[in-house]
Amino acid sequence: MHHVQPQFPEQTLHVLTSDADETMLQRAKRARYPASSLKDVPANWKQSAFVCSNGEYQLAEQFRGLVRFRQADIRVDTPAESFALILCRNLVFTYFDEPLQRQVLAALSERLLPGGSLVIGKHESLPAKTTGLGPDPARLGFFLRA
Ligand SMILES: C[S@@+](CC[C@H](N)C(=O)[O-])C[C@H]1O[C@@H](n2cnc3c(N)ncnc32)[C@H](O)[C@@H]1O
Structure with missing residues (x-):
């Protein structure tokens, strides 16, 4: 920086x-x-x-x-702001069941600015048929918001 x-x-x-x-x-x-x-x-x-x-x-x-630091349960509480980059690794897409993954993903996607990126762990994947986010071919684990 x-x-x-x-x-x-x-x-x-x-x-x-x-x-x-x-x-x-x-x-x-x-x-x-x-x-x-x-x-x-x-x-x-x-x-x-x-x-x-x-x-x-x-x-x-x-x-x-x-x-800044915020104590929150991601299942029910995502911040109100919008972000250019969201890093979400080793929790949602590893430990949550698929309906909960979809629910949290929808909330995170809403918080991403157009063109922004969601980054997940390199051994993780998004639920099948996810829409509105596409993999960034140049960077493993990066998904771009349309
Ligand atoms: C395996 S660690 C991953 C931490 C970090 N993302 C990384 O990749 O190094 C999972 C973290 O998720 C937190 N966590 C567990 N359940 C959560 C929830 N429902 N909402 C938010 N955080 C949670 C845990 O306290 C822990 O710090």
Whole structure:
């Protein structure tokens, strides 16, 4: 973001994260990771976006400050705002039954801006005959809203 921001100073990144479990939200707020969790993060990103102490990496305050946290049960409660990108991995399309998957997918799709992307886990799939979202051929797990 700090490379992009100077080129587009009028753009601001808003990130909302949600989970039903307050403990998980507290953990996410701390944004501390062992080196092994960041093995796929490029070294220059690690250096510029994280602060390393005692072998742990914490996301720098300038990035943590962009994130809002919301406790919500995704089965019944999706945020009112619209998003360009929704990441929904390792919950809905792995653990929920198909009617519930369809119900949550409909709610998430409504919250996606036209042209926006829904990203699911690479081993997950959307329910058969899903309409209104098409796979992005260039990126595994990305579905674009028409
Ligand atoms: C397997 S973890 C996946 C976390 C993350 N998406 C990832 O891929 O690393 C599932 C998460 O879903 C949360 N969760 C379980 N049921 C939920 C619900 N009904 N609504 C929202 N979050 C839920 C759990 O607390 C847990 O943090």
